[in-house]
Each structure stands twice: as structure tokens, then as C-alpha cells.
Amino acid sequence: MIRGRELTTGTVIDVARLTGCYQDPDGSPPCTQWAQPQPGLWHLEVSDVQALALPIPGRGQLGLWPPSEDLVAQVLQQLPDLRQ
Template structure:
């Protein structure tokens, strides 16, 4: 299972609010279309983001699990308001689950492969939440 690092506050907005689109400058690789991925909160805050609402406070940790259902390009971002950016690929997310206890781990840019222990710790929580 792969993980995707997303800076805060965006990772928190995905797992705790209604953000169901991830803005990227690059196309979704075909291998990840329809894939279930771990959502990793990066170690740094996106300094360009305006935080509305709570500071999710989880950094350098797996905070949730989601399915990437597809992607599309947007010139103006209006298709995915209020979360979609202009001039970006919008990766669409579904079946999002927040982990009750974030799993601390150093991530990497883009997709990366966490250790088996990290994956198992996250999936145990994902399964427990789904019940």
C-alpha cells in the first residue's frame, strides 16, 4: 500500500472535513487510479494556506485512508469549489476515513511506500472505524 504526503491544513481537511479533491501540478499515475492510499500529513504547514477552522495539529503522521477515484484538469478551479485550485489537476477522493490515532512516520514527497508495520498500524484503525 502506498502513502501520499499532503501538507497541513489540507491533510486534515481531507480526513476531518469535506475536502474531496487534492490539487496537484501533475497527472495521477495510472497505477494509482482506484487505489486505496494512506493520507500522510507532511512535517510542515503549507504557509500559503489560509486556515479556516481548527488547527489539526498532526504532522509527520499517517492521519487517514482514502480511495483515489480519478482526476481531471481545471483551468479555473470552479468545478471543485471550494477546494479546487485553478490551473491544477484535481485528484478526486472517496471513502475517506480519519484514523483515531495518527501513526507517526517520516514521509516523502509524492507517493511513497511505508514500512509494513506502519501500514498494519493504520489499517487496523481503518478496519476498526469501518465497523
Template structure:
């Protein structure tokens, strides 16, 4: 006995070329690319990533000065810093650079101020406030002033009990937040002044 196979249903002429008839096509499931299917046109809101703060307030910058001049500011009466250009007023973390000005060690003015003090380098040693900048047209404003330079006026000098190791840069540089926090811990009375927004 011969079994007769049922013929394919007749084509209607509406099927795309090369595509199987609808009655014989495999069942398909819309792809969700590994995501749970949801209502069309809806997206799950993304959480905004918060970038951690890495630096001290922008108004607080570092100023790198070679030794023994740093010690003369912190432990002596040097209230003028000589620079090729003026700096903005404000609080500055006083940083001792890696190099030592060996010629300055032979200056009697310097030698008297640094006697008995260790010349630490590569660290923040204190904090000062720049109150202005000027040039001298006649007699020097201070025995520490150099001719043909801008003289930064320094005030509110505070030495740190413990140096904070840190690398410095030329010019006003951004202070890492970890360094700034260590300064605040050692000078808690100044914290309100250093953290308030400048007017």
C-alpha cells in the same frame, strides 16, 4: 663392526625432476578445505534465503499534504487535492507533512473546517481513495480547486483514531509495512479492500 646402509632403490627415469622417489615421499591426504569428504562431483544444496517483505502492497502509496489541508480533507469537505501533475487512481495513506501552511490558517474556508481539531504533523492520519484527476477549463470544480493545477478527486475518506508517526516523501511513496499494519489494525473493515490485488 660397521653397519652398511641399504642403498636407495634404483631410479627408473620416470620420476619428475626435483621430486623425491615414490618409496621415500611422505604420505599425503587429499585436502577437503575443512569440509567433510564426500563423493566426488556432489554438492550439498544450499537453502534459498527468503527476503522479508518491508513495504505495503505496491498499489498502496502515501500522499503527503501539509496542514491545515490534511485536516480539511479528514474533518471537512475538501475533496480536491491540487497537484502539478495527475496521479493514478487508488488508495492512498494520508500523511501530514512536517510543515504547516501558516498563510492558509487565515483563510475563512479553512478556519471553519479545522476549528476544534489538532493539527498533527509527521504522521499518517487517515486514508483516502483517488478516483481520478482533471483540469478545469472554465469555472472551478470546487472552492478548494486552484487554477492551472491538476485536481485529484478524493473519495472514501477515513480518519484514523490514532495517528501513526511516519516520515513522508514527495510524490507517491512506498509505505513501510509496519506503518501499513498499524493502519489495518485501526480500520479492520477496510483491510480486505487494501490488501487485495488490484484488477
């Protein structure tokens, strides 16, 4: 549950700008308490995180994936300042 709502897997609750990614060197401790200590995993750096007032059902995929045009339209309804 997030914000008092029970959500299905893949629900979009925030949007963020991806600013970078990196891998920790093998054998090094995790870079943050949230990092998974497994070799080969990528860590994402983000900024400009904005919460959506209303969660939007997504595609239910793990990792990065391109959003559908419909999903983008739904996000822009809630966050019109994201238009470029």
C-alpha cells in the same frame, strides 16, 4: 492542530480510496473552492474516506507516495476492515 492534537507535517489522519484524477482546462475557474488555480495541477477524486482514531506519523512528503509496509500495518490495526 486537528482534533485537539498538534501534529507534525506528514501525519496520516485519514485514508481514502482514490477513484480518479483530472486537470481543469487552462483559463477555466477552479472546480471547487479548495482547488488551486494553477495550470498543470491535478485534482484527485476520492471516496470511502475513513478517519484514523490515532494519527500516524508519515514520511512528510507532499503529493502521492507509496506507504511503507509499517505504515500500512499501523493503519490496518485501526481500520481492520480495509484488509482485502
